[in-house]
Amino acid sequence: MATRNDSRERNRSTTKKNTNNRNGERSAFSFGDSDSGALPLLGALAAGAAIGIGANWARKFLQQTSESMMAGNEWDSILALEHKATLAKFDLLLATEDSDTGKRAALVKTIHYALNKHAHQEEQVVYPALRQANETVDADHLEHEHGYVKTYLYRLENMEKDSPEFLPTVREFRDLIEQHARMEEEQVYPRFKNSLSEEQNAKITSLMNKEGMKMN
Ligand SMILES: [Fe+2]
Ligand SMILES: [Fe+2]
Numbered sequence: 372m373a374t375r376n377d378s379r380e381r382n383r384s385t386t387k388k389n390t391n392n393r394n395g396e397r398s399a400f401s402f403g404d405s406d407s408g409a410l411p412l413l414g415a416l417a418a419g420a421a422i423g424i425g426a427n428w429a430r431k432f433l434q435q436t437s438e439s440m441m442a443g444n445e446w447d448s449i450l451a452l453e454h455k456a457t458l459a460k461f462d463l464l465l466a467t468e469d470s471d472t473g474k475r476a477a478l479v480k481t482i483h484y485a486l487n488k489h490a491h492q493e494e495q496v497v498y499p500a501l502r503q504a505n506e507t508v509d510a511d512h513l514e515h516e517h518g519y520v521k522t523y524l525y526r527l528e529n530m531e532k533d534s535p536e537f538l539p540t541v542r543e544f545r546d547l548i549e550q551h552a553r554m555e556e557e558q559v560y561p562r563f564k565n566s567l568s569e570e571q572n573a574k575i576t577s578l579m580n581k582e583g584m585k586m587n
Contacts, residue, residue: 446497446576447560449583453489454552457482461545465538472532479527486524486548488586490517493555496579501563509559516551523547 464478494514501510523544530537564572 444576446572446579447556447564449576449579450489450493450497450560451552451556453485454548454556457485457489458545458549458552460485461541461548464541465545467538469533469535469537475532475537479524479532483524483528486520488583490520491586492579492582493517495582496575497560500575501559504563504566506559506563513551513555513559516547519547520544520551 460478460482464475464482467475467478494517498510498514501507523540526540527537527544530540567575
């Protein structure tokens, strides 16, 4: 039976496989340099401290790296962890009563923040990398669904929090997030990850962490 290590070995031998796109151009996600994981962030942190950017930057750095380390510092595990955490927030929202208007407003805000950061990382790094690897149909489908995520957020934010429509809308929204996350986690991301070398995957993780930090 093929193991994860076997597939990594296989991937290492096809390092250049997705470096170029269909037109033979070098990808924006070309993976030949030594930039990987948290090292560039550490360098930037030191530089930031040196010029006095200070506490806010350090907070963002620590938040992003702790998320990343919890997920084993792999881009797909970080995204899967964020899916799980967001669905848990939906469950808290679904457990509220119509009278819990303040709690509902606060949870919608938290979900909005989490989904914005998550979508930013995917839209700035993962989906463009998918397109560079000619996985355009999946990338376009997923990004199209992000549009509906924004629509649900808009509806919930502008709805009276004690409206009888509130919980049914949250339920529909949760279903959308769950099936979107399932498509990413079970179909698109594993296939894409397995087509890349270890170095290419590390590059995506590094780029994604940098984008995530901008949204912390
Ligand atoms: Fe997504
Ligand atoms: Fe996602």
